[in-house]
Amino acid sequence: MLDNENAQPFLFDDIRPTPPLKMPKTVTWNLWHGCLKYSEGCRNCYVYRQDATWGRDSRTIRKTAQFNMPVERRMDGAYKYPPGSLFYTCFTSDFFMGDVGADRWRRDAWRIIRERSDCAFFIITKRILRFLDCIPDDWGAGYENVTIGVTCENQRRADERLPFFRALPIVRKAFIHEPLLSPLDISAHLFPGVEEVVAGGESGADARACRYEWFLSLRTQCESAGTPFIFKQTGARFIKDGRLYVIPRRLQHSQAVKADINYTP
Ligand code: SF4
Numbered sequence: 001m002l003d004n005e006n007a008q009p010f011l012f013d014d015i016r017p018t019p020p021l022k023m024p025k026t027v028t029w030n031l032w033h034g035c036l037k038y039s040e041g042c043r044n045c046y047v048y049r050q051d052a053t054w055g056r057d058s059r060t061i062r063k064t065a066q067f068n069m070p071v072e073r074r075m076d077g078a079y080k081y082p083p084g085s086l087f088y089t090c091f092t093s094d095f096f097m098g099d100v101g102a103d104r105w106r107r108d109a110w111r112i113i114r115e116r117s118d119c120a121f122f123i124i125t126k127r128i129l130r131f132l133d134c135i136p137d138d139w140g141a142g143y144e145n146v147t148i149g150v151t152c153e154n155q156r157r158a159d160e161r162l163p164f165f166r167a168l169p170i171v172r173k174a175f176i177h178e179p180l181l182s183p184l185d186i187s188a189h190l191f192p193g194v195e196e197v198v199a200g201g202e203s204g205a206d207a208r209a210c211r212y213e214w215f216l217s218l219r220t221q222c223e224s225a226g227t228p229f230i231f232k233q234t235g236a237r238f239i240k241d242g243r244l245y246v247i248p249r250r251l252q253h254s255q256a257v258k259a260d261i262n263y264t265p
Helices: 046-052 100-115 128-134 157-164 212-226 249-259
Strands: 026-029 086-089 118-127 148-152 174-177 194-200 230-232 237-240 243-246
Touching: 046 237, 128 157, 148 157, 157 174, 194 212, 212 230, 212 237, 230 249
Parallel strands: 026 086, 086 118, 118 148, 148 174, 174 194, 194 230
Antiparallel strands: 237 243
16 A cells, blocks of 8 residues: 655655765767657656647657767867766667668767767667667777667566677667666676666656665666666655655655665675
8 A cells, every 4th residue: 555645755864864976077968859759668758748848749850959069179179078078968869769860960970979089978778779770880899988878667678678788799888777667687687797777767747656676676686796786766756665755856866865775896
């Protein structure tokens, strides 16, 4: 039985003080905007929610004004973003989405990523099955400065995407389980070399609830495999000890930090 949804959100407040957040030097690089819903995790996509408030159709894919951002230069000729910057790509789309425009723009994106070999790029995708159709000719065993994170929101998608992912020529690999929609057994998929497993709940008014024990299980599996685990955020509806907590957006990350279940080998 679940308590009503007005329960206080401070489920982890008395466990430990919040450690200071480490803020890496990160930049969001949104190459194109718009996406097509692809699997279960897309149901409450925040891109669609945001666009709806502006009356925009999220299914129309358009290149953004940020496209050349990593290679922009200052007046003195130096790159605007210094060596060592970490670019998180495509947060209102999917880097590997099948679209006439995106398939064409991606070729230029790879050229930019290659030019900035002094920076790191993090690409998160649900469309890993398209990967081999989307890499540049000189990809080889993978660019050293690119991490590919594959999102698997439930067991079905983990079993479908992770074995394929394992076999791909990619130097840096990560698993993303966000929004986590079910318990997950990834133990058979946790191959050596996975750099991190990141998990979190779903945000938004219609968020599907996730359970604390799902994250504890993932942490245990990661610990057994010696793979780093990050509990990134609780999501808006979080069940712990049979009680449903409704967590405001501003507390979803800090509550996950307070849970203190991240694992570093
Ligand atoms: S892949 Fe990501 S951006 Fe695209 S519809 Fe799904 S959740 Fe939204």
